[in-house]
Amino acid sequence: MIEKSSAEKIAFEVETSEVCEGSSIPYDQPSGGWWYNLKDSFKRADVDITGEGLTDHEKQLQKIEKSPLKKNLKNRHLQMIAIGGSIGTGLFVGSGACLQAGGPAGTFIAYAVIGSLLFVTVQSLGELAVAYPLSGAFSVYNSRFVSRAWGFAMGWNYAIQWLVILPFELVVAGMVIQYWNDKISPAAWVSIFYSLIVFINFFGGKGYGEAEFFFSSVKVISIIGYIILGIILVSGGGPNHEFIGGKYWHNPGAFRHGFKGLCSVFVTAAFGFAGTEMCALAAAETVDARKSIPKASKQVFWRITLFFLLSVLMVGLLVPYNDSRLGTSSYSAKASPFVISISNAGIKVLPSIFNVIILFTVLSVGNSSTYGCSRTILSLAEQGFAPKIFTYIDKKGRPIPATIVTLVFGLLSFLAASDKQGEVFDWLLAITGLCAIMTWGSICACHIIFRKALTVQGRGTDELAFTSITGTIGSWYGLIGYFGVLAAQFWIAAWPFQLADNIGDRIATFLQAYLAVPVVFCFYIAYVIWNREFTFFNGFKNIDLDHGRKAVDLDVLRQEVAEERAYFASQPWWWRWYNIWC
Template sequence: MLKDTEKGNLSSSEPSAHSDSASGAVETTFPMASRWNRFIDSFKPFPVAEIDPNLSEVERANIMAAASPLQRSLKSRHIQMISIGGAIGTGLFVGSGSALSSGGPASLLIAYFIVGILIFCTVHALGELAVTFPVSGSFLQYNTRFISPSWGFAMAWNYAMQWIVVMPIELVAASITIQYWNDTISPAAWVAIFYVVIVFINFFGVKGYGEAEFVFSFIKVIAVVGFVLLSVVLVSGGGPKHEVIGARYWHNPGPFNHGFKGLCTVFVTGAFSFSGTELAGLTAAEAADPRKTLPRATKQVFWRITLFYMCSLTMVGFLVAYNDDRLLGASTDAASSPFVIAIKDNGISVLPSIMNVVVLIAVLSVGNSGVYASSRTLASLAQQGFAPKIFGYIDRQGRPLVGTVFTLFFGLLCFLAASPQEADIFAWLMALSGLSSIFTWWSICLCHVRFRKALAVRGRGTDELTFTSAVGVWGSMAGVILNFLVLVSQFWTALYPTGKSPNATAFFQAYLTVPVVIVFYFFHAIWKRKEYVLFIRSKDIDIDTGRRDTDLEVLKAEIAEEKAHLRSKPFYYRVYRFWC
């Protein structure tokens, strides 16, 4: 199926590539040359094999995803920290303020808990798939493999748009965050500084992203843990004012605002807050040892939901009233963050500025993740034939160079921060991808259901899987239903906004993603009408291409040995390994 396009031996100026049989990693060895020449040569394309043109579209996509030359440089500590802190961003630190204002503290906890269940099911489904198939594009490629090429096309472009738009928006948000201290300097100046920082980080490829996110995530995790501990002290009357707050705001103004519709509104904010949780799956192709690192990253989502969201938002509900006017600020304004408001109202003078620094770091972290996710998504699109081939250009350092440059070029929209029309422009950019995460999670759960069905049809079981979802296929079915219900609740609240009359502009700014996805789907269906399939039949699904462990009998023996070893351990250790 592969044709060797490299004729003869590589010349002395060309790199030689070989595979590490233990890790499956492809290493590139450069000949002796000057540092400058090695630097220039690193931007040349990585030598790859040509795919047999006689294969079907799905077969070509599966082989390209498995043979991608992305560098496998992400270590365990990178993926662990990306998993723990990757979803802690402006959605938690700032967006939770608008959610509290819309629904009250009880709605905040209920909605985030239900979305947390959805995320738990989704991440475990993704973990099983990503460990089994650690391929380029990960869940983006799974849609083409397990559902249909047309749905894969729609979902991949939907996801690419989500992250391409994120970078300029987050850079503008960072400039707004700075105004907490100084509002006399033009936002464009700060945007320029942050833009250079993001470019510098991504210049180092996956290593730069991994190290930056390790530091960013570590700071965010420490900040959330510190806030929870501080909140317990403040609620108990241990703050500078020595005032016992207790459950005061649960009694006045009360636990709910706007009733059931307020709860439905919070669902959407909760989903936005958890966006980016799936990034650990996108790193599968660049993980040094996905079989060991991804399962641990997947299991840690339970602790992320419990500690970083449920605990911190419980304390926010105790410390800030939902009718506080400051919560109604801009969605990127740190002054409207309930975390900052809670600390400031209790007479602590220095900590609000420290928390604002954390908000700034969270914003830059999301912008950095936007470049990583969109560049890898564009490369996956090109590999599947869904985008121009140039986007599949991966250099000798494993960087998807054209995708990165394209994303950074689009990021120049951040300089609209100096334009009076900036708010309207970015509102519509956000509308293009406002519900992208919901569609992504829904597709991941459905892919998992289809994968298990394909295994069953062939008479094969989960004994050949290194890692299996803790909630199984039933959890993925629940994820499909919950994601659908979130879409329904968003349709209702978009059509009839809380406290407002129906408005076409407001509706499309909240629900534009749905018609965009439909347009993408039918565009591909018409474009590939001769190859179009509504659903790939279970018996035709490829469940072998892309596996790093190709000898299933040896793999089964290793898995059985690992399980037997775990059973020999004490009960407390087995419980620990189940959750961690």
């Protein structure tokens, strides 16, 4: 055997070493063959904690800052996650439940209101995520800017939301397959889709990014195609050559159940937008968060305007709200309203093609839910809100235990073969029904507190690489708007369209519509009592504005920001306008 020279050894070490992002510990690729390398990749990537005499809280902050999650997500990934990340069964199937409950006008208004609230929320979240690109994102922000008790409650609120969405999406996949063949057990199809999601998540953040880039591309193309088709059909250009126009807005009508019908669809519409905040959750795994996240945040405006509002408008023009194929919930619908509208036009084959696209969206949202839940559980563990085992991140940047818990919970999807699936998912969705609303409202509150803390501590927005277009005014609008949605949902829960005669049924109906709110406050109270932490608000002067900042030298950052703003101001108006919104 010929021994390698010193130079060759050094070259080999340079070629085969990989430094975990945010960690000072190098990851040396072993050379024992692919099987050995595979096994070695699952070993823990530890994080060095520097400094003496650190408190437990300071150690937790360092662990979050130096998370060995790999920065595999590039600008193109973030763009497609922002544009198509939340386009899923909430829109393709859930819009049918909205249409059935509130009518076409009620559905359009509900989506527009939630969309406007979400736009200002993502702007606020983008500002925070660029300043603090931490694993767990808004879970950490709640602990830092409000209190640890609130961070615990909202972190688990968000994790539970995604825990439920994964099996829910897989059940919807089995339901969509039955459009072609209802003889085969839905559990067989669930197994196939579940296996695909497990396979994608084996590749960690990179697998999520590449899969979401592909899925979102398919969804975006299909939505644009449907909007064009919808305009043609409404104008009388379909095979039936029937001019539809606003026919169904007159008969059976634009609204159903009046103002109460409108209020009843806010939460369903919010469910359709769930996942929009994912681009900020991925900040810790993004190559250049400072440039990628602002662009991704701006893309939300176009997605809300073009993809959601125009497609919902087309559905409302093409499908009457009393169509028997529309269900009262996303999993009970016999067909997507998008598919119903194409079938009503007499177009062959295309309904089946669109159902295939819906299956892609199921995979996409299932993939996102696994990613979102695992990263949130990881963040909770790093903050001391979950067992330490969930802080385990392997050398490839995969949070293995957190991902396994998420996937194990996904096995609930096999309830698709049970006669009780509707009852089970009624209660599962009851726990998560308002989770998104409370998460978004809390993000707005964190942004308001963050800006106030900057002012109180004698600092300003000149040290922020990206600031929200709508500022704190937008965050106040979002916070007040979400409180309004919660109030409207309370009204619907307490006084539904049909009041049951049995008191037990009335309580069950109320809890299924409003259970998420008391669950969050139970988490909050349990944390306060168990840990005896009675700090309900950290206080503006006590808020830590420095740990986790992307740029340590604030003077250099201020100079860079000033130069960027001066360059921006020197450009033509049309260039400035384009870059503000795009």
